[in-house]
Amino acid sequence: MFHVFYTNKITKKTDMNNPLIKLEQVNTWFPNNKSILGKPKFWIKAVSDVNLNIIEGECLGLVGESGCGKSTLGRTILRLAPLYSGRIEFMGEDIGQLDGKVLKPYRARMQMVFQDPKASLNPKMTIFKVLSEALHLNSSVAKENYLEQAVKLLDLVDLRPEHIFRYPHEFSGGQQQRICIARALATNPKFIVFDEATSALDVSVQAQVISLMKNLQKKLNLTYLFISHDLSIIEHVCSRVAVMYAGQIIEVQDAGSLFDTPRHPYTKALKNAVPIADPESRKELGILKGEVPKLSDPPSGCHFHPRCDYKKDICSKKNPIVYKIDENSWVRCHFQEELWQQGVLINSKESL
Amino acid sequence: MKENPMAMQTDSYDIMAQKVIQEHRKVKWFQLRRLLKRKAAFLSLIILVLALVAVLFAPWIAPYPEQGQGAVNLEHRLQAPSPSYFLGTDVYGRDMLSRVIWGGRISLFGGVCIVFFAALIGVPLGLWAGYNEGISGAVISRVVELFLSFPSTLIAMAISILIGAGWFTAIIALIIPWWPWYTRLVQGEVLSIKQTLYVEAAQMLGYGKLYIIFRHLLPNIMTPVLVMILLDLGPAIIAIGLLSFIGLGTQPPMADWGLMVWEGAPNILSEWWISIVPGCAMFMVVIAFNIFGDALKDIFDSKG
Numbered sequence: 001m002f003h004v005f006y007t008n009k010i011t012k013k014t015d016m017n018n019p020l021i022k023l024e025q026v027n028t029w030f031p032n033n034k035s036i037l038g039k040p041k042f043w044i045k046a047v048s049d050v051n052l053n054i055i056e057g058e059c060l061g062l063v064g065e066s067g068c069g070k071s072t073l074g075r076t077i078l079r080l081a082p083l084y085s086g087r088i089e090f091m092g093e094d095i096g097q098l099d100g101k102v103l104k105p106y107r108a109r110m111q112m113v114f115q116d117p118k119a120s121l122n123p124k125m126t127i128f129k130v131l132s133e134a135l136h137l138n139s140s141v142a143k144e145n146y147l148e149q150a151v152k153l154l155d156l157v158d159l160r161p162e163h164i165f166r167y168p169h170e171f172s173g174g175q176q177q178r179i180c181i182a183r184a185l186a187t188n189p190k191f192i193v194f195d196e197a198t199s200a201l202d203v204s205v206q207a208q209v210i211s212l213m214k215n216l217q218k219k220l221n222l223t224y225l226f227i228s229h230d231l232s233i234i235e236h237v238c239s240r241v242a243v244m245y246a247g248q249i250i251e252v253q254d255a256g257s258l259f260d261t262p263r264h265p266y267t268k269a270l271k272n273a274v275p276i277a278d279p280e281s282r283k284e285l286g287i288l289k290g291e292v293p294k295l296s297d298p299p300s301g302c303h304f305h306p307r308c309d310y311k312k313d314i315c316s317k318k319n320p321i322v323y324k325i326d327e328n329s330w331v332r333c334h335f336q337e338e339l340w341q342q343g344v345l346i347n348s349k350e351s352l
Numbered sequence: 353m354k355e356n357p358m359a360m361q362t363d364s365y366d367i368m369a370q371k372v373i374q375e376h377r378k379v380k381w382f383q384l385r386r387l388l389k390r391k392a393a394f395l396s397l398i399i400l401v402l403a404l405v406a407v408l409f410a411p412w413i414a415p416y417p418e419q420g421q422g423a424v425n426l427e428h429r430l431q432a433p434s435p436s437y438f439l440g441t442d443v444y445g446r447d448m449l450s451r452v453i454w455g456g457r458i459s460l461f462g463g464v465c466i467v468f469f470a471a472l473i474g475v476p477l478g479l480w481a482g483y484n485e486g487i488s489g490a491v492i493s494r495v496v497e498l499f500l501s502f503p504s505t506l507i508a509m510a511i512s513i514l515i516g517a518g519w520f521t522a523i524i525a526l527i528i529p530w531w532p533w534y535t536r537l538v539q540g541e542v543l544s545i546k547q548t549l550y551v552e553a554a555q556m557l558g559y560g561k562l563y564i565i566f567r568h569l570l571p572n573i574m575t576p577v578l579v580m581i582l583l584d585l586g587p588a589i590i591a592i593g594l595l596s597f598i599g600l601g602t603q604p605p606m607a608d609w610g611l612m613v614w615e616g617a618p619n620i621l622s623e624w625w626i627s628i629v630p631g632c633a634m635f636m637v638v639i640a641f642n643i644f645g646d647a648l649k650d651i652f653d654s655k656g
Binding site (some may be wrong): 107112115120123 | 369549550557560571572
C-alpha cells in the first residue's frame with residue numbers, strides 16, 4: 001500500500017557512500033541589537049562551522065546542553081533558520097540558497113516534529129485540516145483522496161479513523177505527538193528532524209512514541225535527526241551521535257562507542273552528569289564548573305577550553321581541527337590522542 | 353504489509369463528520385445557555401434586542417414618525433409626559449418618544465459603523481504589522497503610536513471641524529482615531545501567536561505569508577477582537593453623542609441622543625425630561641453593551 005503513497009518525487013541516485021545530507025561549514029548567525037541603519041551590532045553565533053554528514057537510513061542523535069544550538073542546527077537544515085554561510089546538500093543538491101517555490105519540493109522531503117505537540121497543532125483546526133494542509137505538499141495525492149489518505153496516516157501512527165474530525169485539545173499529549181508525526185509523514189519525507197520530540201511527554205508515553213518512530217523508520221526507510229538532551233534515550237534510539245557544544249559539533253561517534261569510549265572531555269563530562277538509578281552507587285555527579293559560554297561571544301580557540309580539565313595554552317589560541325577516528329566518527333580536540341593514550345576519559349567510566 | 357487498514361466504507365465518513373459537527377453544535381449551545389443564565393447578561397440582551405427592534409421599525413413604532421424626523425408641532429411645546437405624549441414634548445413640541453426612537457437610529461447605527469469600520473481597517477493592518485518585522489510593519493506601528501499618543505476625542509473633534517459638521521462626517525472623524533486600537537490589540541496577539549510551533553510548522557510546509565495570516569493567525573485572534581468590538585460599541589455611541597452634543601455631529605432638525613441632551617440643557621431645571629430621556633436611553637444601551645460584552649469575555653476566557 002505504501003509504495004503507491006510514497007513514491008519518490010525527486011529522483012536522484014544516492015548510494016550508501018553518499019550521505020543524504022551533507023553540511024559544509026554551516027554557520028547560522030542571528031543579528032542582534034540592530035542600530036538605526038539596520039546594521040547589527042553583534043551576531044549571535046548559534047551554529048558555527050558545522051560539518052556533518054547524515055547517512056541515508058540512519059538515526060543520528062544530536063546532544064548538548066540547552067542553548068548550545070542543537071535546535072537551531074535542525075532548523076537550519078530544514079531552512080527554517082536563516083543560513084549565514086556554508087553549504088547544505090540534500091541528496092546531492094545545494095539547498096542552502098534556495099527559496100520560495102524552488103524550495104517547496106525539498107520541503108516535502110524534509111519534515112520536523114517539534115518538542116511541544118500541543119503548541120504545534122493549531123487549536124482551531126481539526127485533525128483532518130491539519131493533515132490535508134500537509135498533504136497539499138504531496139503531489140502524488142489528489143485532492144479527492146485527502147480523506148482516505150489522512151485516515152491511512154492516522155493508521156500509520158496507531159490512531160483510529162474516527163479521530164479525524166476532532167480538535168487537537170481533545171487528544172492526550174502522546175496522541176498529539178503522534179498526530180504531529182502523521183503530519184510530518186503526510187508529505188512523503190525522506191528525512192525527519194525530531195526536535196526534543198519526546199521531552200514534553202510522560203515516560204510511558206515516551207516509550208510508545210519512540211517505538212512508533214523506530215517502526216516507522218524501518219517501514220518507510222526514513223532518516224532521522226534526533227535532537228535531545230536525554231542521553232539514555234539517545235543511546236537507545238540512535239545509531240550515531242553528534243555532540244554539540246556552544247554552536248560547534250565536537251565529537252561524532254557510533255552510539256555504542258560514544259558512551260563507552262568518549263574521546264572529548266566534554267562528552268565525558270556530559271556522560272558523568274547523568275544520575276545513575278542505583279541506590280548503592282554513591283558516586284558524586286561530575287558537574288561541570290563554569291557557565292555555558294555566550295553564543296554572541298564564544299571563547300577563542302576551542303570553545304570548551306574555559307571549562308576543560310585538560311586545557312593547555314594552545315586550547316585558547318587555536319581552534320582544534322578534526323581528528324578522524326574512522327569513516328563516520330571524528331573528534332575535535334587538540335589533545336585527543338594523548339588523552340586517549342592516557343585513558344583518562346575512559347577510566348572515569350569504570351569508576352562508576 | 354498490512355491489509356487495507358480502513359475496513360470502513362466511504363459513506364461512513366459522512367456520518368462520522370456529521371456526528372462530530374453535531375457535538376460541536378451542542379457545545380456551542382451549551383455556552384450560549386451559560387451566557388443566558390447570567391441575569392445581568394440576559395437583561396442586557398433583552399434591552400439590546402428591544403432597542404434594535406425599536407430603531408429598525410421606527411416608522412411603525414414611533415407614535416409621531418414625522419415629528420421624530422424633525423417636523424415641528426408648536427402648539428404642544430414643552431408638555432410634561434402625558435398619555436398622548438408618553439415622554440413629553442420638546443421646545444418645538446415634538447414628541448420625545450418618537451425623537452428618542454429616531455435619534456437611536458443615528459446613535460446606534462453610528463456606533464456600529466464606527467466599531468465595524470475601525471475593526472475592518474485595524475485588524476488586517478495589525479495582522480500585517482505583527483507578522484512582518486520589515487519596513488511595512490514598522491511604518492504601521494509608528495502610525496499607530498502617533499494616533500494613540502493623542503486623545504482620540506481631540507483628534508475626532510479636529511477632523512470633524514476640518515471636514516465639516518454632520519452625522520456622517522462625525523462617524524468618519526471617529527473611525528480615524530479608533531482603528532489604531534484594533535491594530536495595537538491584534539499586533540500584540542499576533543506577536544505571541546506567530547512564535548508558536550504551528551505557525552512554524554506551516555512555514556515548514558512551505559506556506560506563504562497570506563495563507564498563514566488568514567488560516568492560522570486570524571482564527572486564533574478572533575476571540576479578543578470580538579470581545580473588544582462588543583465592549584467598544586458603548587464608548588462609540590457615547591463618542592458620537594459627544595460630538596453631537598458640542599455641535600460637531602448631527603445637525604438639527606435631525607437628532608441623535610447626544611444632540612437631544614444638548615437641546616434640553618437650557619431647560620433642564622423646568623422641563624427635565626428633554627435631556628433626561630435621551631440620556632437614559634444612551635445610558636441603558638451603553639451599559640447593556642458593556643455587561644453583555646463582559647459576560648461574553650468571561651465565557652470565552654473560561655473556555656481557555
